[in-house]
Amino acid sequence: MSEKTYVCRVCGKPKSISGFYTHKYKTRDGIKICPRSLVCKKCYADYYGTRPKQNQRSREKYRKDKEYRESRKEWAREYWRKNREKCLAKHKDWYEKNRDKILVKMHTETIQERAELIRKLGGKCQNPECGIEDIDVLEFDHIKPLNSAKRKYGNILREVKKHPERFQLLCANCHRRKTLNEFEKRWEERQRKMQMSLLRKS
Numbered sequence: 001m002s003e004k005t006y007v008c009r010v011c012g013k014p015k016s017i018s019g020f021y022t023h024k025y026k027t028r029d030g031i032k033i034c035p036r037s038l039v040c041k042k043c044y045a046d047y048y049g050t051r052p053k054q055n056q057r058s059r060e061k062y063r064k065d066k067e068y069r070e071s072r073k074e075w076a077r078e079y080w081r082k083n084r085e086k087c088l089a090k091h092k093d094w095y096e097k098n099r100d101k102i103l104v105k106m107h108t109e110t111i112q113e114r115a116e117l118i119r120k121l122g123g124k125c126q127n128p129e130c131g132i133e134d135i136d137v138l139e140f141d142h143i144k145p146l147n148s149a150k151r152k153y154g155n156i157l158r159e160v161k162k163h164p165e166r167f168q169l170l171c172a173n174c175h176r177r178k179t180l181n182e183f184e185k186r187w188e189e190r191q192r193k194m195q196m197s198l199l200r201k202s
Contacts, residue, residue: 006035010043117160125171132171141170145182
């Protein structure tokens with residue numbers, strides 16, 4: 001019995017099912033295999049190109065076409081609402097399988113990003129009496145001190161990247177001294193206000 005052939009709707013050549021991308025489906029007679037579309041693998045590759053090229057075209061369209069970008073975001077939000085548990089389970093399973101690779105990549109990228117930001121901010125301690133250039137002991141310091149109400153505890157690298165003008169480089173020792181001096185000034189100011197408040201009440 002000869003193998004069944006299908007005609008490609010692009011090139012018009014008859015080919016066996018192995019020449020097409022296929023999918024399986026269940027029937028009463030068992031599992032059957034049929035072409036996913038009547039476009040053979042060669043014509044599909046000629047039209048769409050390789051997978052990296054397809055991804056590149058999609059990214060460019062997403063970046064340039066605002067309407068397309070919003071439609072994709074809306075589709076993603078709707079899919080998440082309908083399949084939340086499925087997405088969470090799938091992501092958890094994927095993370096467990098790739099946990100070590102993810103952590104190594106995150107650590108490497110963090111080190112590289114930190115080194116780049118330090119270079120942009122001068123690469124040395126901004127204290128004129130210090131000037132140390134050892135990247136391992138340099139830290140990001142807020143030029144204008146923040147009080148506890150305004151302070152946000154999160155990714156300092158993201159904050160430095162977004163607002164580099166708000167930060168300066170200090171070594172660990174200079175940073176601790178500056179923080180201690182700022183704390184003492186705030187404490188003295190707080191004590192002064194408390195004394196003034198008591199005097200007014202009396």
